[in-house]
Amino acid sequence: MVPAQWYLMLSAAIFCIGLFGILTRRNALLFLMSVELMLNAANVNFIAFSLQWGNVTGQTFALFTMALAAAEVAIGIGIILVLYRNFRDTDVTKATTMRW
Amino acid sequence: MTDGPDAGSNLLPGLAAVGLFLVMVLAFAGASFPAPQGFGGDANVTASIGYAMFDIGNLGDVGAEGFLAAFLIVAIVLDVAIDGAVFLAKREEGGSVVTALTDGGRDLLDRSREGPNAPRSERGRDAPRREGGDE
Numbered sequence: 001m002v003p004a005q006w007y008l009m010l011s012a013a014i015f016c017i018g019l020f021g022i023l024t025r026r027n028a029l030l031f032l033m034s035v036e037l038m039l040n041a042a043n044v045n046f047i048a049f050s051l052q053w054g055n056v057t058g059q060t061f062a063l064f065t066m067a068l069a070a071a072e073v074a075i076g077i078g079i080i081l082v083l084y085r086n087f088r089d090t091d092v093t094k095a096t097t098m099r100w
Numbered sequence: 101m102t103d104g105p106d107a108g109s110n111l112l113p114g115l116a117a118v119g120l121f122l123v124m125v126l127a128f129a130g131a132s133f134p135a136p137q138g139f140g141g142d143a144n145v146t147a148s149i150g151y152a153m154f155d156i157g158n159l160g161d162v163g164a165e166g167f168l169a170a171f172l173i174v175a176i177v178l179d180v181a182i183d184g185a186v187f188l189a190k191r192e193e194g195g196s197v198v199t200a201l202t203d204g205g206r207d208l209l210d211r212s213r214e215g216p217n218a219p220r221s222e223r224g225r226d227a228p229r230r231e232g233g234d235e
Contacts, residue, residue, distance in 0.1 A: 004133045012124040016117040023113030054137030056148045056164040063149070064167070067174045071181035078188025085191070 007048030015041035028080045028090040032073065039069050 014037055021034030043062040050058030080090055087094050139145055139162050148160030155166030 001136045005128045008128040016121040020117035024110045052136045056162045060149050060152045074181040074185040078185040
């Protein structure tokens with residue numbers, strides 16, 4: 001069986017790719033994808049430790065994380081839609097004013 | 101494009117991400133874990149997750165905690181999320197919603213006013229797209 005360290009390193013790599021995306025991308029859709037990468041890095045950890053301790057609590061919790069990620073994406077896409085409607089762009093740095 | 105190639109501005113975030121990755125790899129490489137226990141060859145993991153999700157006794161082959169409360173809370177959160185998404189996506193013109201209720205680009209409101217056998221409105225798929233339209 002694969003030791004837990006390898007799963008943790010995979011998770012760290014995915015998390016850092018997501019972090020790099022958040023720090024560099026300005027497109028709101030790519031921003032959202034980067035956040036999803038970071039969330040899925042956490043899911044890899046949950047499932048790795050589920051296997052490590054022989055308990056499905058981690059896998060069940062990962063399912064809940066996916067459901068929350070879906071909720072986040074639904075709201076995120078809605079926000080991006082409004083952003084594009086108001087600013088004609090999905091560049092997050094362009095949205096410097098908030099209006100109803 | 102909002103994400104053009106700009107190597108200079110990406111250098112610092114790239115170094116930060118790689119640095120964080122190296123720190124984490126060093127921490128994980130130095131940590132010691134016991135051998136993975138696994139689930140056993142004939143354990144039904146999927147059924148165990150189902151039992152854990154609905155908190156149904158100890159019927160599963162693999163141990164777990166009960167998640168019924170979390171399941172219900174997540175159900176409410178998803179319901180709120182879809183309501184929020186529709187609220188954000190809809191657009192009103194003249195007091196009526198014009199973009200949340202559509203069928204493949206056709207406005208359902210227009211179709212319902214015209215009746216079920218009416219030809220497609222000019223916003224329909226078979227109609228030419230208007231120049232400068234933002235539908």
